[in-house]
Amino acid sequence: DAGVTQSPTHLIKTRGQQVTLRCSPISGHKSVSWYQQVLGQGPQFIFQYYEKEERGRGNFPDRFSARQFPNYSSELNVNALLLGDSALYLCASSLGLAGGTQYFGPGTRLLVL
Amino acid sequence: DQQVKQNSPSLSVQEGRISILNCDYTNSMFDYFLWYKKYPAEGPTFLISISSIKDKNEDGRFTVFLNKSAKHLSLHIVPSQPGDSAVYFCAASALKAAGNKLTFGGGTRVLVKP
Numbered sequence: 001d002a003g004v005t006q007s008p009t010h011l012i013k014t015r016g017q018q019v020t021l022r023c024s025p026i027s028g029h030k031s032v033s034w035y036q037q038v039l040g041q042g043p044q045f046i047f048q049y050y051e052k053e054e055r056g057r058g059n060f061p062d063r064f065s066a067r068q069f070p071n072y073s074s075e076l077n078v079n080a081l082l083l084g085d086s087a088l089y090l091c092a093s094s095l096g097l098a099g100g101t102q103y104f105g106p107g108t109r110l111l112v113l
Numbered sequence: 114d115q116q117v118k119q120n121s122p123s124l125s126v127q128e129g130r131i132s133i134l135n136c137d138y139t140n141s142m143f144d145y146f147l148w149y150k151k152y153p154a155e156g157p158t159f160l161i162s163i164s165s166i167k168d169k170n171e172d173g174r175f176t177v178f179l180n181k182s183a184k185h186l187s188l189h190i191v192p193s194q195p196g197d198s199a200v201y202f203c204a205a206s207a208l209k210a211a212g213n214k215l216t217f218g219g220g221t222r223v224l225v226k227p
Contacts, residue, residue: 004156031213042117042202042217043157056214090156098213101147104156 002027004093004105012111013081021076021108025093031055032074033102034066035090043090049074050097078110086112116140117205119218127226132190134221136203139184143205147215148177148188150199157202161188164208193225 005024013019025032031050035043048056049068068074072093078085088109092102118137126132134148144165149157163170163177163186170177176189190197200222204215 006156033213033215035215035217040219042204042219043215045214045216048213050213058214092215094213096213098208098210100213101159101162102213102215103159104149106154106156 004091004103006089006091006105006108008108009106010109010111012113014113015081015083017081017112018077018079019081019110021078021089021091021110022073023076023091023093023105024073025091026103029093029095029103030072031094031097032068032072033092033094034074034076035092035104036060037088037090037107039087046076055097081112083112086110115219116143117203117216117218119201119203119221121221122219123222123224125224125226126193128195129192132188132193132197132223132225134188134190134201134203134223136186136188136218137184138186138205138216140205140207140216141184142207142210143216145206145208146177146179146186147204147206148175149202149204150197151202151220152199160201190223193223195225195227198223198225 033048034046037043045058047066088107147162148160151157200220
C-alpha cells in the first residue's frame with residue numbers, strides 16, 4: 001500500500017514569491033495535517049483538515065493557507081515568502097478527526113533565497 | 114512555551130545495549146503520546162504510542178513508559194542496533210480536543226556504535 005506522498009521533493013523560491021505544496025494521504029485516511037520543521041527543531045503544527053474543512057490551525061501567519069479536496073488530498077499555500085519560511089514541510093494523514101496515529105510523508109524541502 | 118521537551122539532544126550507545134530516551138511535558142490535557150524516528154531526508158516514521166490510561170506499552174524491541182504524575186515518558190530500545198541511529202521525536206496530543214494536533218519535542222539524536 002502506498003504511504004503518504006508529497007510533491008515536489010525540493011523547491012527553491014525567492015523572497016516574495018508564492019509556493020504550493022501537495023500531499024496525498026494514505027488510502028482511506030480522511031484527515032491531513034501539515035507541519036513545518038526547521039533545522040534542529042521538532043515539527044510545528046500548521047493546519048489540520050478533515051472532510052475538506054479546517055479543523056485546527058497552529059500559530060502561523062495568514063500567509064499560510066491550505067485546502068483539502070474531495071479525494072482527501074491537500075495543498076498548502078504560502079504567499080509572500082520570507083527567508084524564515086525555509087524548512088521541511090511535512091504532511092501527515094490519519095483515519096479520523098481526533099486521536100489515532102499520524103503517518104508522515106517524506107516532506108518537501110523549501111529553500112527561500 | 115515548549116510544552117514537550119527532550120532535554121538530551123544526543124545519545125551514544127554501544128550496539129546490543131539499552132538506549133533510553135526521555136521526554137517531559139507540561140500540558141496536563143495531553144493524553145496520547147507517540148514516538149517517531151527520523152532519518153535524514155525522510156519524514157518521521159511512527160514507532161510506538163501510549164494512551165494515558167496505560168503506563169507501559171511494548172512492541173518488539175521498543176517499550177514506552179508513561180509516568181503521568183511526573184509528566185514524563187521514556188522510550189527504551191533493547192537491544193540497540195546500528196540501524197537505530199536516527200533522530201527520535203516524542204509527540205503528544207489531547208484526544209478530547211478538537212483536531213489532531215501533535216506537539217513535538219526537539220528531538221534526540223541517537224548514535225549506535227558497532
